[in-house]
Amino acid sequence: MSTLTIDAIRKSYGAVETLKGIDIALESGEFLVLLGASGCGKSTLLNIIAGLAEPTSGDIRIDDRSIVGVHPKDRDIAMVFQSYALYPNLTVHRNIGFGLEMRKVDRAERDRAVRETAKLLQIENLLERKPGQLSGGQRQRVAIGRALVRNPKIFLFDEPLSNLDAKLRMEMRTELKRLHQMTRTTVVYVTHDQIEAMTLATRIAVMRGGRIEQLDTPENIYNRPATLYVATFVGAPPMNLLAATAGEGGLRIDGTDIIVPVPDLDGIAPGRRLVLGIRPEAIERSGAGVPLTARCEVAELTGPELVVTAAMGSQRLVAALPATTRIAAGDEIALAVAPAAFHVFDAETEQRLN
Amino acid sequence: MSSTWMTTRAWLLMLPLLVIMLAVIGWPMVDTVRLSFTDAKLIGSGGAFVGFDNYLKMLSNNNFQRALYATTWFAVVSVTAEMVIGVLAALLLNQRFYGRTVLRALLILPWALPTVVNATLWRLIYNPEYGALNAALTQVGLLDSYRSWLGEPGTAMTALIIADCWKNFPLVALIALAALQAVPRDITSASLVDGAGPFARFRFVILPYLAGPLMVALVLRTIEAFKVFDIIWVMTRGGPANSTRTLSILVYQEAFSFQRAGSGASLALVVTLIVTVLAIGYGMLVRRTAGSAA
Known part of the structure; x- marks a missing residue:
C-alpha cells in the first residue's frame, strides 16, 4: 500500500527534451495507465520511476521517500x-x-514464495522448465510472477501484452485486472492500446510530446476528452471531427446548413472556428436528439454493429449503428445525436470548450 | 524436373571443385599415409616398406613426447589467456565512453597483421641488446641487466605465448563484442531491478548469450594453436635447446631439415589425427551449447 508522487519530472537527451514537466500523484492501490503513441515519453517516464534512467530535474517519491x-x-x-x-x-x-x-532470502522461504506465486498464476506445472520451452503467454505469466513474488510497493509494466496474440492478450488483461483487485498494489502501466488503458486503469494519463494531455478516469477520458488529441486517441472507430463555425443559437457545421445547439457554450464569439466532435456510437438512427441527414457511401457490417460512412455536405461522418439496420450505399439517411453527446473544441488551441 | 536429375546436376556442378580438392588434398594425404610406412628420404628413391617402424620409433622417442608437451602447453596457455583477455576487452569496449569507436577500430589491428610481421615485431621487442622490453624493465627497476628472452629455454616459450596472445586476443574480443550486442536490454534492466550485482549479471545475463559464440572462438583458436608453426619459426626456430619445438616444427625438421620423408609423414599424420579429434569433439560441444541457449 503505497503512494507515488511524480513531481515536475523533466528529461533531456542532449538538446532534445523528451519529458517536459510531468506531475502525477497516485493514491495507494491506484492503477495508472500511461497511454500514448510511440515516442510520447511514456516509456522514458516508466524507466525513470524504475531507476533505469535518471531525470534531468524533478522528484519522485514513494510514500514521501x-x-x-x-x-x-x-x-x-x-x-x-x-x-x-x-x-x-x-x-x-x-x-x-x-x-x-x-x-539472500533463504532457500526454504524462497521456495515457499515461488510456489505460492506460481499457484496464483497457474504455472505450478512449469516450474522446472526453461523459458525456451514456454509459449509467449506462459513466459509472460512467469515474468509477472517474478514481479509478484517480491511483493513490491509499486508494480511497473512496460507494454506487457504487446507481444501476445489478440485472444491471449484479452485473457491476460482480465488476469491482470484480477491480480490487481486481489493485491491492491499501486501500478504504473505503459501501453499504446486504448482498450487496455480503458479496461485496466483507475486513471489514465494520455501523453503526447513529453507532456500529459489529460490525466483522468477512463470514463472522463472517453466522455469528456480535454483535447482533440485525446478525443481521437481513445475510441474505435475514432471520434468524428467536423469543422464548424460558431453562430447565433449554436454552431453551424461547415459545408452544410445544419445548426447544432450546444449547451454551456456561452461567451463564444460568432464566427470563431470550432471542431465538433461526435462519437460514431453516439449517433442513432432516430430519436429525440439533434437531427442530421447524410448520404450513405459505404456500409460495413462488423458483426455486432453496422459501420456507416456517410457524406454530410462536404464533410464525412462515420456512424456505428445496430447490426440490424438496413442501409445500402446511396441511401439518404436520417440520423440523430443527443445534445449532450457533442464535444466542442477550439480549432486553434485544440482545447475542449463545452 | 526429377530429383535424380537434380542430384546429378548438383554433382556435376561440384565436380570441378571435387577434382581440385582430390588433387591437392586427397592425393597428398593418401601419399603421406603410404610414405609413413616407408623409410623414404626426401631426395632419392621411394624407400622400402618398413611397416609400423616409424610410428613405433616416434612414440618411444623423447623428441615426440617433448614436442607434444610443448604444443599442448602452448595451446592451453595461449588460448586460455586469449579467451580471458578477449572477453574482458569486449566487456570494456561494450561500455559507453568517449573514443570507444576509435578503440574498437584499433582492436582489430594486431589480428590483421601478418603473423610474420607480428613475429618480427616481437623479436625486436625481445631483442637482448636494444629491445624495448629490456629497456622498460630496467628503467622501472624490475631488471638489473638485459636478458635474452628468446635465447633462454626458461623464458622463450612464455615470450612466444605473449606474442601469440597479442596477435590473437582481438579475434576473441571481436566475436565476444558481437555477442554482447545481442544481449537484450530488457534482461539487463530486469537484472538491475532484481538486484543482481556485476558478477551475477555476468553469470546469468551475459554468459548465456556469450557461450555459443565463445565456443566457436575456442574451437578455432585451439585448432590453430595446435598447428602453430609460423610465429615460432620466425621467432625461435624451435630453440633454444628445443624448448619451443612444437609438433609442426618437429614435422618440418624431420621431413625437410633431416630429409626423412617417411618418419616426417608419420609425425604429420599423428598431428592431423590429434587436430581432427579436437575438431570433432569441439564440434559436438558447440552443437550442445547452441542447443541449450535457444
Whole structure:
C-alpha cells in the first residue's frame, strides 16, 4: 500500500527534451495507465520511476521517500517488460525466485514464495522448465510472477501484452485486472492500446510530446476528452471531427446548413472556428436528439454493429449503428445525436470548450 | 524436373571443385599415409616398406613426447589467456565512453597483421641488446641487466605465448563484442531491478548469450594453436635447446631439415589425427551449447 508522487519530472537527451514537466500523484492501490503513441515519453517516464534512467530535474517519491538517485534494486519496485526478459538458462522456478535469491532470502522461504506465486498464476506445472520451452503467454505469466513474488510497493509494466496474440492478450488483461483487485498494489502501466488503458486503469494519463494531455478516469477520458488529441486517441472507430463555425443559437457545421445547439457554450464569439466532435456510437438512427441527414457511401457490417460512412455536405461522418439496420450505399439517411453527446473544441488551441 | 536429375546436376556442378580438392588434398594425404610406412628420404628413391617402424620409433622417442608437451602447453596457455583477455576487452569496449569507436577500430589491428610481421615485431621487442622490453624493465627497476628472452629455454616459450596472445586476443574480443550486442536490454534492466550485482549479471545475463559464440572462438583458436608453426619459426626456430619445438616444427625438421620423408609423414599424420579429434569433439560441444541457449 503505497503512494507515488511524480513531481515536475523533466528529461533531456542532449538538446532534445523528451519529458517536459510531468506531475502525477497516485493514491495507494491506484492503477495508472500511461497511454500514448510511440515516442510520447511514456516509456522514458516508466524507466525513470524504475531507476533505469535518471531525470534531468524533478522528484519522485514513494510514500514521501524520494527515490531519485536510488539504485533500482533499492526502490522496492518490480517491473514487467514487453519482451518478458526472462533469464534464458534458468528454470522458471529460479527465474521467479531470482530477485529473492539476489536479496539472500533463504532457500526454504524462497521456495515457499515461488510456489505460492506460481499457484496464483497457474504455472505450478512449469516450474522446472526453461523459458525456451514456454509459449509467449506462459513466459509472460512467469515474468509477472517474478514481479509478484517480491511483493513490491509499486508494480511497473512496460507494454506487457504487446507481444501476445489478440485472444491471449484479452485473457491476460482480465488476469491482470484480477491480480490487481486481489493485491491492491499501486501500478504504473505503459501501453499504446486504448482498450487496455480503458479496461485496466483507475486513471489514465494520455501523453503526447513529453507532456500529459489529460490525466483522468477512463470514463472522463472517453466522455469528456480535454483535447482533440485525446478525443481521437481513445475510441474505435475514432471520434468524428467536423469543422464548424460558431453562430447565433449554436454552431453551424461547415459545408452544410445544419445548426447544432450546444449547451454551456456561452461567451463564444460568432464566427470563431470550432471542431465538433461526435462519437460514431453516439449517433442513432432516430430519436429525440439533434437531427442530421447524410448520404450513405459505404456500409460495413462488423458483426455486432453496422459501420456507416456517410457524406454530410462536404464533410464525412462515420456512424456505428445496430447490426440490424438496413442501409445500402446511396441511401439518404436520417440520423440523430443527443445534445449532450457533442464535444466542442477550439480549432486553434485544440482545447475542449463545452 | 526429377530429383535424380537434380542430384546429378548438383554433382556435376561440384565436380570441378571435387577434382581440385582430390588433387591437392586427397592425393597428398593418401601419399603421406603410404610414405609413413616407408623409410623414404626426401631426395632419392621411394624407400622400402618398413611397416609400423616409424610410428613405433616416434612414440618411444623423447623428441615426440617433448614436442607434444610443448604444443599442448602452448595451446592451453595461449588460448586460455586469449579467451580471458578477449572477453574482458569486449566487456570494456561494450561500455559507453568517449573514443570507444576509435578503440574498437584499433582492436582489430594486431589480428590483421601478418603473423610474420607480428613475429618480427616481437623479436625486436625481445631483442637482448636494444629491445624495448629490456629497456622498460630496467628503467622501472624490475631488471638489473638485459636478458635474452628468446635465447633462454626458461623464458622463450612464455615470450612466444605473449606474442601469440597479442596477435590473437582481438579475434576473441571481436566475436565476444558481437555477442554482447545481442544481449537484450530488457534482461539487463530486469537484472538491475532484481538486484543482481556485476558478477551475477555476468553469470546469468551475459554468459548465456556469450557461450555459443565463445565456443566457436575456442574451437578455432585451439585448432590453430595446435598447428602453430609460423610465429615460432620466425621467432625461435624451435630453440633454444628445443624448448619451443612444437609438433609442426618437429614435422618440418624431420621431413625437410633431416630429409626423412617417411618418419616426417608419420609425425604429420599423428598431428592431423590429434587436430581432427579436437575438431570433432569441439564440434559436438558447440552443437550442445547452441542447443541449450535457444
